[in-house]
Amino acid sequence: MSHPSKQRPHLLETQSFNIASVALRDAWTDFILSRQAMQCSKTTLANYTDTLGKFISWLEGQGMTAPHEVTARHVRQFLALYQDAESTTTHTVASRIRTLLRFWHREGYLPQPVTFDMPKVRQKRLSFLTAEQVQKVLNVCALREKALVLFLVDSGLRRQEVCNLQRADVDLQTGAVRVRQGKGRKDRLAVIGATTRRALLAYLRTCPSQDADAPLFQTESGSPFTPHGLQSLLRRLSKKAGVAFSAHALRRTFATLSLQNGMDLVSLQTILGHSNLETTRRYIQWLDTDLLEAHRHASPVDNLKQSGHSSR
Template sequence: MLGMSPEIEAFAAHLAQVERASAHTLRAYVSDLRQLAAFLGERGIALDAATRDDLRAFLASRFSANTAATLARKQASLRAFYEHRVRMGHLADSPARRLVFPRRRLSLPNVVAVDDCFAIVDAPSRRTPAGLRDRAALELLYGAGLRVSELVGLDVGDLAHESVRVRGKGNKERMVPLGSRALDALRGYLGRRPELRPKGSALLVNRRGGRLTARSVARHLARYAAIAGAARHVHPHALRHSFATHLLDMGADLRGIQELLGHASLSTTQRYTHVSAEHLLQAYEDAHPRARKK
């Protein structure tokens, strides 16, 4: 690859061919490592000569310009790269092993109110194939908690009796159950899908018959949120956040939510417990007579 050191190029090939990393993960890791190589190069340090202190200095240089999630990913990139160098026999030990860096407080997910979610999902027309498609898409985002990339990657063959097979991050598959509203929306759309003249197996197709894109989903969602009079700008991931938070509000088990969302780590899912607690506190302050300010 153009402008890439042999060390990074070998690691990128390993990610693509052995780990089967997604294109998004591959781009992110390579970008992180190019930044590291540039940082070290300015100091006359080769990638294989970097120490733990050098890596800490690199992360510190990115602290103000990146979110907590991005910094955490950069740490993961460094660990994966140097572990690969050790496995290949180029290093005796990884300088990224036990690499600890002060974490920022993770920002809490944006959550849309239940009434707004219902209004958004009900906004598309039920009279047109495109409207029925959009209603089905919104039901899968909010009713099943899919990532938008998972949504647009669905094929018709991924639909089962009352569930859908989803390919998540790292091409990991999971089965997600579908509620009655999502099933009704899908049946309504599938009955009219042929009118969009699909050119392949994609579940959600555009007016030209091709696979619907994530950008199109975001654009349609913004329009329906405006029609519904939602209190804030709504993006596809906000519906996924709302799916998880509303389940917690209703007493769902955290481990079950982790499986539904396809999170590899429970700590990722635990962010929603803080949001759920805030929601409950706000509901108490808004509604309970003992909480109202005098």
């Protein structure tokens, strides 16, 4: 599915600075500075800059020169450019614009709040790997790749979080993994099991750098993986194994298989680093067989019969 920036580049490409819209640009710059002051991550700042830069350029193209001229109609027109994009993409763009407009109102750039209906996210089953598929991937892995895949599936960490890990962050005796400055700049604890620790220990013996502050997963030169580099490695493994997956799919695999194996939702939420339980629920991919088995155990009618209250 094509991205709206490719469909309508004349509308969404960042335009050159326009003196007439200095008030609009100043208000946007103030918002970005506020996010920096809040110590948002580089990724978050880049996302705000990209999305809202396109929004500001589009507003300038509509003749806007100051924040107080922006209305809900302008927001709806801009979001309409994303009508062919994934619903999650459109929702994310709308969320960033909403954050900007709320900031403008609090700071006095907008005399009245600008409110609009958020685009709905179409619910769909997100991809994850079954236990059999995980094993199929492991069968084509070298030592480093095996340790990496097992680590991702066993810990549920995000791609960036894995790239940030140092050797000292993992206790190979207990399996405790210290995640520093995860999403939202929050520290938390994750865990890996004995099988993953053994694979990790075997890999670490072969690493170019053995220092405590060395990257946990290293390139051939001993440097840390970048998120893009890690993604490329997993893409090659995916093609080799004939199993489509990404780092995020392995994170969902952790969530789904952990729940199947009896982990409670609150513990799962804590390990994943989610701020609310609803986010965790969206990660869990119920299998049809799980639903059938759950109903067999909890069927209201069958349990009535078992209690001696048969239906007539």
